[in-house]
Amino acid sequence: MTPTTEFPARRVLAGKAVSVIALARPQRVALVGANLITLALLSACGGGGADATMAEQVGVDAGISAAQTITKLPLQKTPPTPSPDKVIGANIITAGAVLTDFEIENEGAAQTNVPFTFGQVVAVGQLAKNEGLAARLSNGTLLRLQIDVKASHPDSSVRHVIVSGVLPTLAAGQIEKIQLVKTALQEKGGATLQDLAATGLSSNVVATVAGVRYSASLAQALVAPKPITWLSGTVANEWIVSAPLKAADGSEHPQLTASFAVRWYPGLEKQARVDVAVENAKTFKSGAYVLKYDVDVDVGGRSVYAKTGLTHYARARWHQKAWWNGAAAPAIHVRPNVSYLIASKAVSNYDLSTKPAETMLATFAKETNANTTGPMTIGPLVAYMGTTGGRGDIGPLPTWSVSYLLSLDKRARAAMMALADGSGTWSIHLRDENTGQPLRVDNEANSNVTTHSNLLKVGPLPAPRFAASPYSDDVAHQPSLAYLPYLLTGDYYYLEELQFWAAWNPLGTDPGNSGRGKGLLRWHQVRGQAWALRTLGHAAFITPDEHPLKDYFTKQLDNNLQFYYDAYVVGNPNQLGMYDGSGPNAAPIGGSPPWQDDYLTWSFGYLAELGFDKAQPIMLWKAKYPVGRMTAAGYCWIKASAYSLKIRDDDKSPVYDTFEKVYRANFSGTSISHEGGTKTHPLGLLFIDQPCASQAMADWFNASSTFIWGPRRMDGYADSTIGYPANLQPALAIAATAGVPNAQQAWSLFTTRDAKPKYQNGPQWNIIPR
Incomplete structure (x- = not known):
């Protein structure tokens, strides 16, 4: 790298030019391979000062590769005179402001030259595309890092980057805390597929289907067209390369294909990870829907997965990761800075003071076992996704993912990753054979695609659309399976999982309901709209800028936001801020399920936090509903978390225009709905006559049931981590953050209520205002 104007002076040592850096005060300097990294104290980071001293000059051993161990050298007042071979190729990089930090935990014995790669979200405006990153270790050593920028914010600053490095040493049991510091952008360089092929790394998939042996090899895939370069640097x-599975006579299996994602650290001997994926996901290819085969996967000549009689469902896929030299695989856990992740707004503002209970983490470990992990399994999920009732997977993020963020516990992480791996099992994967990407429908050829089983003769799909699978998917109960795993790992497999789900969500209806290629989600149940919008927002937010589907998901989200903006903000169909089925082809509702509506309010607020500005006015309109149920005159907030509310006199009448009218319509009778049942006072007293949140109201409940009721206990299983007050919480938190009128009052009431959940036993709803 040629020194720039950052370097105020140059001296010639042994015939080679070496830069001299003026620092605010003496600092330690470290070598990273043939590159010298110098720490500059910036005034913004607490440094600065007029009495700058000259940094030491350090000779660099040109024989050390960028991936090898670095040396921390002490400061010297007089720099030594290096021999000529000690300065060849020397580059100096200035390390500046701290971006954030992360930790690497050793999960095994002492290790040296430990490769690591992880995904890092960056907040708006904090890292420019012409800036790089280095790692400051706990002992002050600076380590060169490679960054691969994937997604950017609207202001062109970096949003998501994949960080790679090699840690010199890691003691047994050590947790190394590392700062990410900004540097000048590093030269890319990088190896080629030809370089990889020359290493001798091999990987093969062999599947015996109906007595015929089919195989695919990494060697074949390396020469196949259209490889995807995912990481590139020193x-x-x-690379992600694909190949069909072929029989001995050269014929291809009509459904099965294989891909190999090879992550190679060229400076380290036999340090490569191979992620082998096998798919039965061709959209337009007819044939057997469910396949059963014997399979064997090897990496580096070593079998890493084998199974007799694996059942592979249609529109599904599985993958298996393994390291080239299994004995030398890095045994590490890269732990993110969760506070920074939350502050970036890539995830909601979960209450970091909540610490998951040990009993729950132990349960996670029991749920994540040999029977629930591996190809064609779904992790600790319910096989029938549409199962009613609250569950750990339903929420903005699943309870396993949130528990990991709050604890960084390996058991929660294992469960979270099992969900991400298992997401490939569901029969929702439609890959367009013509593009090689998850199916997009914003073109004439695909605009009539539907996966609804009652529309078998509609659209261009020649194959059956119903899945002969024990795993039944459902948009209305769809978890977020792959977003956080991709965010944290940067693994391409999880990116595609997120994209497959986002692409599938609009397709289960007549194409007219979804706007014939617009991807509209209006036809789902209210909760289905909320979760599908969340998934689409995730895909639009984090899909890399250069990916062929980036504009597609962004446009599909914009189509949806425009629909809700027109139907609700402009149309203003009711005064309550409630989803009422407005807009063409939208899902109609009779009564309002407030908890589902609250999901939708949170979803719009979260999309606004992700930076989709068109969601903000929709959220401001929608947030009137949860806030009004807590604070509006004539409506008692104890019933803000009711299971269902009558919202009009009959189907042809308009929605009530005040919350008082809603309250009277639902709670004026001798019997009222409560806690999933019907309650009547034994003496005929009317519930509506009892002052809100009073002892008299509590006495009314106590007289009508055997449960002991406090005066400020909300309806809907108030002390449950999955009860209706818990469901309400994210919507109120979003409203309070946005400054919605009366939202702070609503939040104050909510937080001073009786009978709160113990979120350490299930934290997926524990979102608080920012």
Whole structure:
């Protein structure tokens, strides 16, 4: 790298030019391979000062590769005179402001030259595309990092980057805390597929289907067209290459294909990770829907997965990761800075003071076992996704994912990753054979695609659309399976999982309901709209800028936001801020399920936090509903979390225009709905006559049931982590953050209520205002 104007002076040592950096005060300097990294104290980071001293000059051993161990050298007042071979190729990089930090935990014995790669979200405006990152270790050593920028914010600053490096040493049991510091952008360089092929790395998939042996090899895939370059640099290189499974006579299996994602650290001997994926996901290819086969996967000549009689469902896929030299695989856990992740707004503002209970984490470990993990399994999920009732997977993020963020516990992480791996099992994967990407429908050829089983003769799909699978998917109960795993790992497999789900969500209806290629989600149940919008927002937010589907998901989200903006903000169909089925082809509702409506309010607020500005006015309109149920005159907030509310006199009447009218319509009778049942006072007293949140109201409940009721206990299983007050919480938190009128009052009432959940036993709803 040629020194720039950052370097105020140059001296010639042994015939080679070496830069001299003026620092605010003496600092330690470290070598990373043939590169010198110097720490500059910036005034913004607490440094600065007029009495700058000259940094030491350090000779660099040109024989050390960028991936090898670095040396921390002490400051010297007089720099030594290096021999000529000690300065060849020397580059100096200035390290500046701290971006954030992360930790690497050693899960095994002492290790040296430990490769690591992870995904890092960056807040708006904090890292420019012409800036790089280095790692400051706990002992002050600076380590060169490779960054691969994937997604950017609207202001062109970096949003998501994949970070790679090699840690010199890691003691047994050590947790190394590392700061990410900004540097000048590093030269890319990088290896080629030809370089990889020359290493001798091999990987093969063999599947015996109906007595015929089919195989695919990494060697074949490396020469196949259209490889995807995922990582490129001097530390790590990764490619995704695909190949059909072929029989001995050269014939291809009509459904099955294989891909190999190879992450190679060229500076380290046999340090490469191979992620082998097998798919039965061709959209337009007819044939057997469910396949059963014997399979064996090897990496580096070593079998890493084998199973007799694996059942592979249609529109599904599985993958298996393994390292080239299994004995030398890095045994590490990269732990993110969760506070920074939350502050970036990539995830909601979960209450970091909540610490998951040990009993729950132990349960996670029991749920994540040999029977629930591996190809064609779904992790600790319910096989029938549409199962009613609250569950750990339903929420903005699943309870396993939130528990990991709050604890960084390996058991929660294992469960979270099992969900991400298992997401490939569901029969929702439609890959367009013509593009090689998850199916997009914003073109004439695909605009009539539907996966609804009652529309078998509609659209261009020649194959059956119903899945002969024990795993039944359902948009209305759809968990977020792959977003956080991709965010944290940067693994391409999880990115595609997120994209497959986002692409599938609009397709289960007549194409006219979804706008014939617009991807509208209006036809789902209210909760289905909320979760599908969340998934689409995730895909639009984090899909890399250069990915062929980036504009597609962004446009599909914009189509949806425009629909809700027109139907509700402009149309203003009711005064309550409640979803009422407005807009063409939208899902109609009779009564309002407030908890589902609250999901939708949170979803719009979260999309606004992700930076989709068109969601903000929709959220401001929608937030009137949860806030009004807590604070409006004539409506008692104890019933803000009711299961269902009558919202009009009959189907042809308009929605009530005040919350008082809603309250009287639902709670004026001798019997009222409560806690999933019907309650009547034994003496005929009317519930509506009892002052809100009073002892008299509590006495009314106590007289009508055997449960002991406090005066400020909300309806809907108030002390449950999955009860209706818990469901309400994210919507109120979003409203309070946005400054919605009366939202702070609503939040104050909510937080001073009786009978709160113990979120350490299930934290997926524990979102608080920012």
